[in-house]
Amino acid sequence: MREILSGALLVIGTTFMFLAAVGLVRQPDIYLRMSATSKATSLGVGSVLLAAAIYFGDFAITARAMAAIVFIMICTPVAAHMIGRAAYFTGTPLWEGTLIDELRGQYDPRTHELESVSFPELDTHLPDIEMRKFTLPVGSDLEGLTLAEIDLRRKYDITLLAIRRGAEVISNPGGDIAILAGDELVIMGHPERLSGVRARIRRIRKAAVPANPDG
Amino acid sequence: MTLQSLALFVALPILVLAVLLAVVRLVRGPSVPDRVVALDLIATLVMGIMAIYAIATDAAVLLDLVVVLALVSFMGTVAFARYVERGA
Numbered sequence: 001m002r003e004i005l006s007g008a009l010l011v012i013g014t015t016f017m018f019l020a021a022v023g024l025v026r027q028p029d030i031y032l033r034m035s036a037t038s039k040a041t042s043l044g045v046g047s048v049l050l051a052a053a054i055y056f057g058d059f060a061i062t063a064r065a066m067a068a069i070v071f072i073m074i075c076t077p078v079a080a081h082m083i084g085r086a087a088y089f090t091g092t093p094l095w096e097g098t099l100i101d102e103l104r105g106q107y108d109p110r111t112h113e114l115e116s117v118s119f120p121e122l123d124t125h126l127p128d129i130e131m132r133k134f135t136l137p138v139g140s141d142l143e144g145l146t147l148a149e150i151d152l153r154r155k156y157d158i159t160l161l162a163i164r165r166g167a168e169v170i171s172n173p174g175g176d177i178a179i180l181a182g183d184e185l186v187i188m189g190h191p192e193r194l195s196g197v198r199a200r201i202r203r204i205r206k207a208a209v210p211a212n213p214d215g
Numbered sequence: 216m217t218l219q220s221l222a223l224f225v226a227l228p229i230l231v232l233a234v235l236l237a238v239v240r241l242v243r244g245p246s247v248p249d250r251v252v253a254l255d256l257i258a259t260l261v262m263g264i265m266a267i268y269a270i271a272t273d274a275a276v277l278l279d280l281v282v283v284l285a286l287v288s289f290m291g292t293v294a295f296a297r298y299v300e301r302g303a
Contacts, residue, residue: 003218010218010267014226017263021233024240024256030249033240037252041259048226048266052278055218061275068262068282075289079255082296087248089300 006055013047016040029095030087038080042072131161131188134201138181141205148175156197158189222271227264234260251295258288 023036046069053065094101136142142150152160163170163177164184170177179185187197234257241253262281269277 006270007218007221010222010226010270013263014229014267017260018229018233020256021236021260024253025236030246030252033249034252037256037259041256041263045259045263045266048263049278049281052266052270052275055270056275058275061278064278064282065266068278068285071282071285071289072259072262075285076259079289079292079296082293083248083251083255083299086296086300087246090246090248092246092248 002054002057006051009047009051009054013044013049013051015044016047017044020044028097030092031084032095034080034084038076042076045069045072128190129188130191130194131186132194132198133164134185134187134198136179136181136183136185136201137204139204140181140201141203142179142201143181144178146176146178147173150179152187152197156189156200157193158187158197160185160187162186219271219273222267226267227271230260230264230267234264247299248296251292251299254295255288255292258284258291262288 017040020037020040023040024033027033027036049065049069053062056062088103147160152158160173161171163173163179164186165180165182185201187194189197237253237256237260241250241257244250262284265277265281265284269275269281
């Protein structure tokens with residue numbers, strides 16, 4: 001009985017692991033390849049280890065096999081996510097048949113931070129324009145200045161659409177409005193201009209907190 | 216067919232074939248992340264091979280190596296991912 005169960009698990013596990021390798025070779029882009037390998041191998045190795053645990057039928061060996069299975073079940077998705085993230089940031093192309101890329105334009109390409117408002121239709125109507133939301137950090141040297149003083153439109157060639165301050169939303173803000181730390185600025189413009197203005201908004205006064213070296 | 220001959224003559228050759236397929240992707244790439252995924256898969260396949268070999272030869276001690284290899288391969292993959300993301 002134990003042999004039959006163990007043999008069945010062995011066959012299942014081996015099949016899945018082989019299919020993972022086939023998927024790795026045959027899928028058209030890295031994201032689909034990872035989808036094949038990470039899922040199929042965790043099931044495959046899990047089954048094979050379970051087969052070994054049942055075959056030996058010893059408590060210490062079963063405990064070790066279970067530890068390995070739990071570890072694989074936790075770590076495979078983490079590792080797959082990290083590779084996928086790295087691949088996406090370094091511009092690994094998606095398969096040309098991909099229909100939806102929901103992350104497109106959502107990440108800042110330089111800092112790899114997720115900081116954008118999603119406007120799916122904007123892309124179709126205005127292909128080179130993006131809309132982003134930036135939060136003014138505490139200690140920013142722009143804190144307390146009015147929009148006329150900062151003059152984002154002329155200096156950075158972007159448009160400030162609205163400011164969200166707590167529950168309040170200031171739409172189409174005038175030049176006399178001063179921005180405060182914690183304000184969320186919704187800005188529209190060319191992606192490169194947005195990167196520039198983002199760096200400006202992130203800049204902290206020298207006397208205040210030292211800038212984050214990773215930022 | 217005994218379980219041991221199933222492990223030795225059916226499961227092991229299939230997994231070796233799977234490793235060869237993964238090596239095809241490792242060589243062809245084309246991107247670095249593709250190769251990292253291929254290496255990760257090879258490590259996982261070797262874990263499966265060790266578990267099967269443990270059954271085939273009645274050497275339960277090989278299962279300890281599976282745990283070690285799982286740890287090392289996870290660390291390696293995470294390190295590669297960080298390197299790819301930061302170093303590019």
